[in-house]
Amino acid sequence: MTTDSNAKAYWSATLGLLTKVLVIWFLVSYGAGILFAPALNNISLGGYPLGFWFAHQGSIYVFIALIFWYAKKMGEIDRRFGMQED
């Protein structure tokens, strides 16, 4: 594989991962926390209405998990395409 096409493949793998993360990021905050919050509030999580929980707690936990998952996956992508730092 030429360096040029390798770089292209690396970048499209990066963008693929990025899209996945952004979809989840959007679904937990704007989806569960805002748009679907009224519907989710009919379900309860302990004493929390579920929509309220996502808006005030859950989305933040998911954000943390997303960043670490992204960092791990990017490390794998770096190595797969030989783009890691020396």
Added chain:
Amino acid sequence: MELQTLTYLIVGASFALYLGIAFWARAGSTSEFYVAGGGVHPITNGMATAADWMSAASFISMAGLIANMGYGGAVFLMGWTGGYVLLAMLLAPYLRKFGKFTVPEFIGDRYYSKTARNVAVVCLLVASITYIIGQMTGVGVTFARFLGVSSEMGIYLGMAIVFAYAVFGGMKGITYTQVAQYIVLILAYLVPAFFISLNLTGNFLPQLGLGASLAGTDVSLLTKLDQVVTDLGFGKYTTSSAGTTLNMFFYTVSLMIGTAGLPHVIVRFFTVPKVADARSSAGWALVFIALLYTTAPAVGAMARLNLIGTTNTAVGLGTDASGQMVVKADVVKANGDLFAAESSLKYDERPDWMKRWEKTGLLKFTDKNGDGRIQFYNDATKNEAVKAKAEAAGWKGNELTVNADIIVLANPEIALLPNWVIALVAAGGLAAALSTAAGLLLAISSAISHDLIKGAINPNISEKGELMAGKISMAGAIVVAGYLGLNPPGFAAGTVALAFGIAASTIFPAIMMGIFSKTITDKGATWGMLAGLAVTLFYVFAHKGIFFIKGTDFTHLIGGANSFFTITPEAFGTVGAIVNFVVAYLISKMSSPVPAHIQQLVESVRVPKGAGAATGH
């Protein structure tokens, strides 16, 4: 020990610690001054970023805002944390790979344009300076309330401390003091929250307590809170929204991309050794931030219940023999009449903390119906049933006003916690304000010494000369910040929203397009930033006055307040960002294409391989 003495001791000890670090971590090179030498461990940087990011607003004001807004407070919770996902994926690792000292430098190089760099410097300065005013006034307020000195004296003291470690230590000194400040502020936030959650729910973790039942009952805390606030005519706590759904949407986007675009946060990621570290470090930053941000909703909700419970005995909160706040299970279950005459607290029997805060003017009581008791309810409610009940009970309007900012500061007193906890909160408030102020000062001084002096005025300046210029700009910035803190312009309250609006509508789109597009040109980026800035300023000024001067607002010209699809000025950064993207795209189509060597630069920024330490060349 006396509260005053204890406060002096704890605040004094924390200041001694910061000064000790300042002495140990002096900066000897521009690399140490701008990026702490580039060798900061990702977890250390995460902790420093958390302190850098969490300001007086996060520590002092946010829980109070949430207490008043209820569910709608989620715009702050999600907006100020979700931005880190964007920062970790869209900006931080690539800027780290680029490997220079400042944000405007990236914009100048990527868009091969001194004009673009200078526009970025202006946006950075406006955003950072408006932001710093809030920190200085926060320092003043905390000093005035807890240490019994005037708020002017407080600001001078705060300036002196920041001067010691920021001027001599630069980013190196700031990094390690921020780590210490994080530990102080998080302890100060969590300890009272643990106590309060334990008292109310029997569960010491506030994150679980907020979803638990009130101690000794099977009534969930949120159910009780919802019931009490709606009975008193307020909006239901768990569902009351911040404006329309569309506004909540835009508000959250604006805070998220504003967070990701704030230069003083971005530069923190220039200090880690590797690109991979920049990614994980953003995760660690969010872990440390989340400790406070997942606690704040509990602090807000519990403070709201405590406050109403203090003024209305039918809620079912009271004190035991030792003065500790306890839940009276039988009263909670009985759902007593909040409007019964004897339910309202007698003014003469009000707790000590109310007396103390009355003196500051942040808490006010006026006995409108002359019964010597405190009636605390929403007298502007549209709920006819509540109105009728209040009238029948002889209530003549709400009698208690409480400034939202005292929720966190007074929280330990409201819950009758020991004096050392109150003293710790004072140290925490100061740590939050000083750590953010220092980060902002560094962003300001490096924009001046590196982007303006070295970049535009005197490119041949020696490293020693630039380091000296950096220190002098830092000292100058501290004096300006102190002056603005002592003489806060009338618009101080509206300025933090403006800082986010500017970061969201100018810096974030410019950097993001610089990395993810190879076709955005110098002219595209420059006009994009200017257009984003212009529409954001236009909408904010329309609501708040031109340059925030009273009486110069012109909402009538744009068809009334929030006329643009119900969006409030605080949420308008999102619209500014969209305008920036569109203008940049269109102008780039019309201007001559991006030169080949710049396209190669973008390609090299996209891959981690070959990253060196950040440099000034």
